[in-house]
Amino acid sequence: MGEVRLEDVSKAYGGQTVVENLHLTVAEGEFVVLLGPSGCGKSTTLRMIAGLETVSSGRVMIGETDVTLASPSLRNVGMVFQNYALFPHMSAFDNLAFGLKAKRLPKAQIARRVTEVAQMLELEDVLRVRPKNLSGGQRQRVALGRALIRKPSVFLMDEPLSNLDANLRDHVRMELASLHRNLKITTLYVTHDQGEAMTLADRVVVMSAGRIRQIGTPEEIYNEPADTFVAHFIGSPGMNLWSFDAHGESLSTAESSSVVMHPSLLQDLPTSEAEIVIGVRPEHLELADFVETPGIRLAMEVELVERFGSHQLVHGKLAGVGHSIVARMPAELKFEPGSVRIVAADIGRVYVFSAGSGERLHVQARANEMYRAVDEAWGKR
């Protein structure tokens, strides 16, 4: 009923391709987040599902019905806009009741439904108030209520938290999560904030430049990024990415060079790859002494330290090679700008990507197996 499917959907506008070849299936009741930087096409995709943008090619299905050409009023979709789009000349009550009134439901029934929704969203006291006299949080709840009151089969949200104050944002985020748990409506949520994506989503769709880069659970996105874009976009700060000549000098297994890699990571590289990109997340870089099975070891010239109270970000350069490094370290350690420290990451936390396509090379799979094996060994004890 509430399943959403995009089949090879593309949109071009004025000669420019905005969105290309999207394939996506959202299961009934699932909470899917479209995540990406501005301009990546996520809002356009959402609007195509709503029917507010035309589709240049491909099909949009809601449930069993092909809605590609259907007007928005027929799709039974509820949507919350970034700036709420409340009707300024109507009270909160009338805003909530709008869709029901348009369908000419009997007054008593409308009143009942509105009271229901108002209670659920704590709006009972402000039903007679006009939007301009409501607080930001109240306006957002009215927008939510208006979208949900018709019991739509699909619920769409376009950056709903971006207009809220920071502290309100966390609170509302949790409310949204519990709302979804209660109502179980298929939800598509657009944001550029990965925190929202990671906490709210059943699955995340990472997009950039009009294409889908990866679809997966938050864990998959974080632990198994499909390409360099996803790897770098996720994480705060994003994954360190260093490009190297695949068979050259700087990558060696010898102890003396500034970059030392575990040999298994360099085995079986496809010969077509002249350059590869090595990735390690800042939070996985530790002082070499503390890493048991290092996948990579680096000599870092410390340049700048940003202290955050609970942790610190150490910025530096790879000695001799020049790549910039960011490492997230506990606050207690001391890093002097100008000093050279040896940092390393566990073998399970080192990723290898192709420099040309950016895709992750499945060299990692074997490392992951080793990692899991070690893990299991520990667990079995």
Next chain:
Amino acid sequence: MKTLSQSPAKNPYDPSLGMRILTKGPKWIAVTAVAVLFAFPLYWVVVTAFNTKHGVYAIPPHFLPQFHTSPFMYVLTHTSWLGYMLNTVFISGSTVVLVIITSAMAGYALADLRFRGSGAVLAAVLAVILLPAQALLVPQYAVALHLHLLNTYWVQIIPFAASTFGVLLFRQFFKTLPRSYWEAAQLEGVGHLRYVFRIALPLARPAVVTVALLTFITSWNQFQWPLIMTTSHSVQPIEIALSHYMQTFEANWRKLTSAVLLALAPIVIVFLLLQRYIVDGVAGRDSGVNA
């Protein structure tokens, strides 16, 4: 879960191509009909002016222009339309220049200067357009009479040399100029007056264009005012001339419409070339237009 390879899903919403043309098409037809209706009388002038003697009085009327130019040439050579035209050009041109000067000065004062009574002055400026024009004609005539302005070029220029619209437009524009321009000028020893004309005004080109165009059109189209305030041909604009030609050419419609064509041509050409600026000026901003 259906896969792509299975037969097309139930799709009640897909109108065939024909149906889609049907829903969008009527709108375009209607709009084109409206546009044609509005443009048609002007086209009719051209047709009538250049028609043959027989064609003009034909029933039913002929719609295509015949390019029979002798009545038109007659009007060109046998009337003093040129004199009238030059009068109009002079009057309109002077009005535009003066309006820009007075409006820029006043607009600047209201935008950037703080002085006692600024609220009252603004209210007064706004009040001017609230006064009904027709009701003031008699006393305005008395004022013009006592100032010895009657039957001159000046009576057609000076009362229109200040415009509420111009003042408001310049005021709005000058409010957007950064105060630092004025502060830098002040350091150079430049006073307000010089600042307005050397710095602020040259930067206000969009406002100048809009005010100039709208003032020009209003001035060109003046009829009742010169009708009341002037009597001699030497200072009268072309609108008055047309009114005379209605008598002169009585039922000679081809000559009369030729004269009309002459009077219309400049303003229509100006409009066609600059319509974007004119319309934006009236609407206040782009009323959602693409090209």
Next chain:
Amino acid sequence: MSLSLRSRRTNVDNEQPSPTTRSWWRPSQFSESLSAYVLLSPALIIFFLFFFLPAGFLIYISFFHWGILSSATQFVGLRNFRTLIAQPLFLRSIITSAYFTVVMIPATVLLALAIAMLLREVVTARRGGAWRAAVFLPHVTPVVATSIIWVWIFNPQFGLANAVLRFLHLPALNWLESVHWALPAVMIDTLWHSLGLYVIIFLAGLANVPRELLEVASLEGAKRSYIFRRIILPLLSPTTLFVVILSTVNTWQAFSQIYTMTGGPHGGAGGPAFATTTDALLTYQTAFIYDHFSLAAAMSLVLFLIILSLTLIQKWVSNRWVFYR
């Protein structure tokens, strides 16, 4: 820094307080005020001489008997007004103006809004500006020139209007020479000439309705007519009020086309049996054809008051249905 209420409102760094309060007499403020008035003087002098002075003079002089040139004026109180009311033609002219305006306003507003709604979609397409230009073009043309065209169109024998009627198998009309159809002919000309302005105003008003509101409404399942009634019209109401007031004022004061079509230099006859003698036309004739300046002054004052009251009434009535954001 003292602790008084006043100083708390000024800037912390001890800058000069806002110059509009109490300090205009300080040298720097005085020179700024002076400069301001110097800059304002040309515009203000013109406004005073040709607008405020005449307005005041009008109120004053309509209670006098005066010839325009002579300085000998005689206070006659309300005599001018009593003479006016006794004149049937004057009352007739008011009725004619009222008839003209009452027909024109709804026609203008409805047609302008309809055309604006039609244009709205076209105008955003490529090269759509041409359609808008076509609708606006009549408005910038000189009224006399175009009225002459309309006289020709309404010519009973050879004019286009009767040609169309004959084509539709309807009886031909005498238009400007008939008592019943002269004013409608003027109305058609006036509509053609003035609609463009109001269409543009409505277009701007429509553009101000946020697109998102319309999207949401559509998403919520509302049909287009419902959206029009419940969203577009209420949010357009300030614009609509503006158009109503503006068109009322303009229509009541219409002159040039009436003069050209039914009066002309023959002495401004004002239509067959005075059918097109409006308030404005009669005032003009009284003053400048018949030289009855006292009477004309009184008529002008009446005109002034009529327009003022129409505007105020409309504004007052509108408070119930106009929504301001």
